[in-house]
Amino acid sequence: MQTFIIRRLLIGVVILFILSVTVFFLLRVVPGDPAIRRCGLGCTEEQLAAIREELGLNKSYAAQYWDWMSGVLTGDLGQANFTGRPVSESIQQRLPVTLELMLLAMIFTILIGIPFGVISAVFRNTPADYLVRVVAVFGLAVPVFWVATLVLIIPLEVWGYAPPLGVKISPIEDPWGNFKQMAPAAAVLAIASAAGIMRLMRSSLLEVMRQDYMRTARAKGLKERSVILAHGLKNSLIPVITVLGLQISGLLGGAIIVEQIFNLPGLGDYTFRALFANEFEVVQTMTLYAGATVVIINLIVDVSYAWLDPRIRYS
Amino acid sequence: MSNQAAAAPFTIADELAARPSPSLGARLRKLGTMARQNPLGTIGLLLILGFVFMAVFAPWIAPYGAGELPGTKNQSPGSDFWFGTNRSGQDIFSRVVLGSRISLAVAFISVIGGASLGMLIGIISGYSGGSVDSVIQRTVDTAIAFPALLLLLIITQSRPFEKPAAWLHVNEDYATIIFALMLAVIPGVTRVVRGAVLSEKNNQYVEAARSIGAWSPRILFRHVLPNVLALGIIVMTSLLGGIILAEASLSFLGLGIPGAASWGQDVNTARQDYPYHIPAAFFPGAAITLTVLGFNLLGDAIRDIADPRLRGSR
Numbered sequence: 030m031q032t033f034i035i036r037r038l039l040i041g042v043v044i045l046f047i048l049s050v051t052v053f054f055l056l057r058v059v060p061g062d063p064a065i066r067r068c069g070l071g072c073t074e075e076q077l078a079a080i081r082e083e084l085g086l087n088k089s090y091a092a093q094y095w096d097w098m099s100g101v102l103t104g105d106l107g108q109a110n111f112t113g114r115p116v117s118e119s120i121q122q123r124l125p126v127t128l129e130l131m132l133l134a135m136i137f138t139i140l141i142g143i144p145f146g147v148i149s150a151v152f153r154n155t156p157a158d159y160l161v162r163v164v165a166v167f168g169l170a171v172p173v174f175w176v177a178t179l180v181l182i183i184p185l186e187v188w189g190y191a192p193p194l195g196v197k198i199s200p201i202e203d204p205w206g207n208f209k210q211m212a213p214a215a216a217v218l219a220i221a222s223a224a225g226i227m228r229l230m231r232s233s234l235l236e237v238m239r240q241d242y243m244r245t246a247r248a249k250g251l252k253e254r255s256v257i258l259a260h261g262l263k264n265s266l267i268p269v270i271t272v273l274g275l276q277i278s279g280l281l282g283g284a285i286i287v288e289q290i291f292n293l294p295g296l297g298d299y300t301f302r303a304l305f306a307n308e309f310e311v312v313q314t315m316t317l318y319a320g321a322t323v324v325i326i327n328l329i330v331d332v333s334y335a336w337l338d339p340r341i342r343y344s
Numbered sequence: 345m346s347n348q349a350a351a352a353p354f355t356i357a358d359e360l361a362a363r364p365s366p367s368l369g370a371r372l373r374k375l376g377t378m379a380r381q382n383p384l385g386t387i388g389l390l391l392i393l394g395f396v397f398m399a400v401f402a403p404w405i406a407p408y409g410a411g412e413l414p415g416t417k418n419q420s421p422g423s424d425f426w427f428g429t430n431r432s433g434q435d436i437f438s439r440v441v442l443g444s445r446i447s448l449a450v451a452f453i454s455v456i457g458g459a460s461l462g463m464l465i466g467i468i469s470g471y472s473g474g475s476v477d478s479v480i481q482r483t484v485d486t487a488i489a490f491p492a493l494l495l496l497l498i499i500t501q502s503r504p505f506e507k508p509a510a511w512l513h514v515n516e517d518y519a520t521i522i523f524a525l526m527l528a529v530i531p532g533v534t535r536v537v538r539g540a541v542l543s544e545k546n547n548q549y550v551e552a553a554r555s556i557g558a559w560s561p562r563i564l565f566r567h568v569l570p571n572v573l574a575l576g577i578i579v580m581t582s583l584l585g586g587i588i589l590a591e592a593s594l595s596f597l598g599l600g601i602p603g604a605a606s607w608g609q610d611v612n613t614a615r616q617d618y619p620y621h622i623p624a625a626f627f628p629g630a631a632i633t634l635t636v637l638g639f640n641l642l643g644d645a646i647r648d649i650a651d652p653r654l655r656g657s658r
Contacts, residue, residue, distance in 0.1 A: 040482075040485075044482060044485050044486045047483060047486045048486045048489070052498065055498055055502055056498065166384075166637065166640060166641065167633070167637065169585075169636075170585065170589075170633050170636040170637040170640055171629075171636075172589055172592050172593065172596075172611075172632050172633065173593070174593060174596045174608070174611060174612075174629075175611050175632065175633070178625050179625060179626065181615065182614075182620040182622060182625060183622060185620065186619075186620055278491045278492070279491070279492075281494070282491035282492055282493030283493070285491075285494065285497070285597075286493070286593060286596070286597065289597070301597070304501050305501070312498065316490070316494060319490070319494060320486070320489055320490055323489045323491075324489055
């Protein structure tokens with residue numbers, strides 16, 4: 030188990046290294062001079078040189094990469110010009126918002142996806158099953174930004190209601206206000222992932238229900254309820270948990286859109302604004318953090334298999 | 345004696361050719377049976393055909409041009425303007441019809457291009473194995489670990505086609521967005537095709553080809569490719585819906601193709617300033633949903649027919 034975790038962590042480091050180099054070059058080697066774009070038209074050579082100096086663009090790529098990486102590793106992320114504040118300070122302020130958004134979206138995904146998937150499998154080919162499947166198919170087809178827009182403007186136009194927007198409400202001082210602010214955004218963000226989990230849960234449980242041990246459980250006189258919940262559910266969760274882990278990267282991408290629409294001061298919004306302000310180092314850093322999050326969560330997912338299915342041993 | 349000699353090389357192809365070709369009625373009945381067995385796939389196909397028809401004949405279907413201002417602002421849906429008018433007084437129905445062109449064209453081109461490249465890379469990765477395979481697979485891992493939307497944003501914002509597009513005389517905005525979406529398609533296709541190649545390459549026909557001295561590219565493209573092509577096409581169908589969503593999201597965030605009618609951009613315009621007009625946000629988004637729904641339903645049906653083991657696996 031330990032060797033497995035260490036090996037996976039090493040692969041994770043390799044993945045993050047490839048990611049960092051790729052993003053670094055995507056943002057730099059592309060034709061078009063960032064200094065010119067930043068300075069605008071009618072820029073003098075001296076101004077350009079000053080900007081290049083300030084951004085470190087006059088150094089070699091290797092030196093630029095080294096400067097950035099050593100900053101990331103030591104936690105010294107420097108100043109961001111578009112906010113006029115240190116990057117690490119902004120991250121500290123904004124991380125809780127995105128973290129809460131992700132966490133709530135995951136909770137919604139699990140609370141909606143798993144029970145309805147189970148209902149769909151247990152009552153397959155009944156109206157309940159058809160309903161769940163139709164909802165899931167639509168859930169995978171609707172654009173997040175469209176639902177988010179409608180969720181904001183329809184209540185406003187019809188009832189004159191708007192959730193608290195644009196300000197950060199602390200979940201400790203005002204839990205209800207915070208929930209009113211975060212829940213709609215998290216629910217919209219969770220639509221696609223919940224729909225995916227519903228479908229996967231259904232097919233996975235149907236697969237398990239064909240297994241011999243399910244027949245054995247029924248034969249020894251267990252109630253149908255405990256057959257499904259104790260024997261079926263746990264065994265059918267493995268693919269579901271794998272996909273839950275993979276959905277993190279989709280949710281992180283969706284957070285950029287949802288934070289824009291619901292005006293939440295989170296990291297998605299920060300990254301988006303940094304990108305438009307041509308703040309390369311900030312975008313690179315945020316990308317790397319997003320990648321690291323995904324790598325770590327998928328490692329946790331892999332380790333959790335051993336708990337779900339004791340037959341799985343890592344060596 | 346001579347009869348037997350003639351019978352020996354009789355192949356399946358000859359037998360198929362010898363059969364009377366089915367009449368039109370029989371073919372239609374067969375099509376009807378397939379449609380009845382896959383009602384959802386049929387709905388999906390009809391939705392897609394509807395939208396493709398709409399995109400091809402858009403200028404003749406749309407009563408007004410995309411930039412035309414035929415009415416007063418923010419009208420509700422009615423007999424003059426089926427979907428109402430937006431904040432500038434443009435006909436929403438016309439803009440929805442015209443917007444189908446960009447969505448479908450960009451999605452088709454980038455999925456076909458990306459899937460072809462993905463298949464090529466997947467075949468090379470699976471067939472060569474060793475360090476080539478490792479490097480490709482770690483890169484694919486990286487791409488999959490990465491929020492696709494962030495990658496798309498970085499590529500579209502970094503404008504890699506500022507200069508090449510001018511040389512090639514192509515539209516830079518189209519080139520950029522198609523390139524970005526192609527990159528998003530490649531990793532998934534690569535992974536699936538590599539898996540198929542790994543199991544194909546142990547088959548006897550590969551060994552037979554190698555034993556008569558065929559060189560690797562020939563084995564890859566004459567023997568392995570046809571065997572994984574069907575799989576590639578299945579994956580492609582199931583990716584189209586997601587790519588349409590991705591394109592719409594980029595347009596919504598202001599990184600689409602400027603100047604043209606686009607569903608994503610129209611939803612974004614509708615949410616920008618007070619007073620909001622619900623139809624202006626509703627109809628373009630509904631068009632996206634129905635298109636994606638069509639592709640997803642068709643993709644599921646094709647996958648079920650091609651490989652029943654994959655049923656409902658997404």
